[in-house]
Amino acid sequence: MILDLHTHSIASDDGRAKVVNYCQWIQKKSLPIDGFVLTEHRQFDDANDYRALEDQFGILILKASEVETEYGHVLVFGVNEDLKASFDFADIRNPLAMVIEEAKRCGAVAVPCHPGRPKVGMCAHWETKGAVDGVEIVETLNGGSREGENEEALAYAERFGWKKIGGSDSHIVSHIGRCATKFEDEIRDMDGLITALNDGIFEAILP
Amino acid sequence: MNPAELLAEYGDHVFDEIDLDITKESLVGFATACGEAHPRFIDSEHADFQGVPNYLTRIHGTRSLPEGFPVEMHRCFDAGKSIEVHQAVRAGDNVTGKSEIHDIFEKSGRSGTMLFIVHRMNFYNQKGDHLATVDWRLVQREMD
Numbered sequence: 528m529i530l531d532l533h534t535h536s537i538a539s540d541d542g543r544a545k546v547v548n549y550c551q552w553i554q555k556k557s558l559p560i561d562g563f564v565l566t567e568h569r570q571f572d573d574a575n576d577y578r579a580l581e582d583q584f585g586i587l588i589l590k591a592s593e594v595e596t597e598y599g600h601v602l603v604f605g606v607n608e609d610l611k612a613s614f615d616f617a618d619i620r621n622p623l624a625m626v627i628e629e630a631k632r633c634g635a636v637a638v639p640c641h642p643g644r645p646k647v648g649m650c651a652h653w654e655t656k657g658a659v660d661g662v663e664i665v666e667t668l669n670g671g672s673r674e675g676e677n678e679e680a681l682a683y684a685e686r687f688g689w690k691k692i693g694g695s696d697s698h699i700v701s702h703i704g705r706c707a708t709k710f711e712d713e714i715r716d717m718d719g720l721i722t723a724l725n726d727g728i729f730e731a732i733l734p
Numbered sequence: 735m736n737p738a739e740l741l742a743e744y745g746d747h748v749f750d751e752i753d754l755d756i757t758k759e760s761l762v763g764f765a766t767a768c769g770e771a772h773p774r775f776i777d778s779e780h781a782d783f784q785g786v787p788n789y790l791t792r793i794h795g796t797r798s799l800p801e802g803f804p805v806e807m808h809r810c811f812d813a814g815k816s817i818e819v820h821q822a823v824r825a826g827d828n829v830t831g832k833s834e835i836h837d838i839f840e841k842s843g844r845s846g847t848m849l850f851i852v853h854r855m856n857f858y859n860q861k862g863d864h865l866a867t868v869d870w871r872l873v874q875r876e877m878d
Contacts, residue, residue: 540839540841540850568841569839569841595841595842599842600842617839619840619841619842619847644844645844646842646843646844646845646846647842647843647844
């Protein structure tokens with residue numbers, strides 16, 4: 528099963544894609560992905576329910592978050608009420624160690640994204656501020672990366688033995704599916720995704 | 735002050751108000767400049783003559799920010815506008831625009847930390863009908 532684990536809709540301040548248009552694009556272009564995860568910036572999108580679109584298009588649509596830390600941006604899968612209460616999703620200076628620890632405590636999974644990106648990626652901060660405990664998965668294929676950024680992320684992942692995911696980081700419709708993650712098993716919901724991420728049997732791919 | 739404190743101090747009140755008369759020449763001129771060709775927008779004799787939907791985005795108030803707002807303008811740039819149209823603007827309308835700070839938030843990107851200030855203008859016609867809501871974003875970037 529192939530999922531794009533990093534997308535943004537108009538619920539993000541810089542997102543220009545409606546979720547229905549993502550679905551139409553995937554269908555029209557016969558993109559080889561089975562679903563995508565909406566990772567809205569600095570928030571969890573409680574307001575929107577995409578189950579009707581899932582049924583209409585036969586595409587899995589899950590919701591997560593992209594939060595900001597002093598080590599860069601971090602995807603958080605499995606956001607729940609406990610996690611939302613544990614730190615301020617709108618804060619751009621959350622401690623990375625705290626986000627990872629709180630995510631684990633609440634049954635979620637925190638994944639530093641585009642770690643090779645200047646200023647908002649983990650790698651540069653890792654060198655200047657030191658290592659952070661608890662990192663297990665990073666995004667090594669990001670569709671918005673510039674030359675060298677994914678390569679740096681991959682080098683870190685291999686150096687430290689982190690597992691690797693991929694996501695398009697799409698903000699416009701035509702960018703969805705540029706990078707994705709291939710899972711061994713079928714995933715039907717967020718619980719299934721959390722289980723699969725914890726099992727560690729997946730790979731970052733260019734669909 | 736952090737964004738929440740700034741919003742608490744400067745948000746949620748009208749800090750500027752302007753008043754202007756809408757002329758057919760202004761409506762046609764703006765529509766033409768936008769490349770609009772539909773007679774409804776460029777022919778003042780058309781039965782349904784009105785402003786193009788984004789017409790009110792051209793209007794600025796007398797102030798960008800409330801008096802005393804702590805911003806360093808030399809680090810700021812325009813981050814764009816969006817408009818929600820509620821009703822068409824017509825020639826002969828007397829329009830009132832009211833400015834408020836709608837939102838203030840931070841984000842980080844390749845260029846560093848940025849502070850976004852959303853200046854909202856609500857426009858009303860002489861009957862009090864709400865014509866449009868225009869959000870103008872100003873972004874202040876961190877020092878190099």
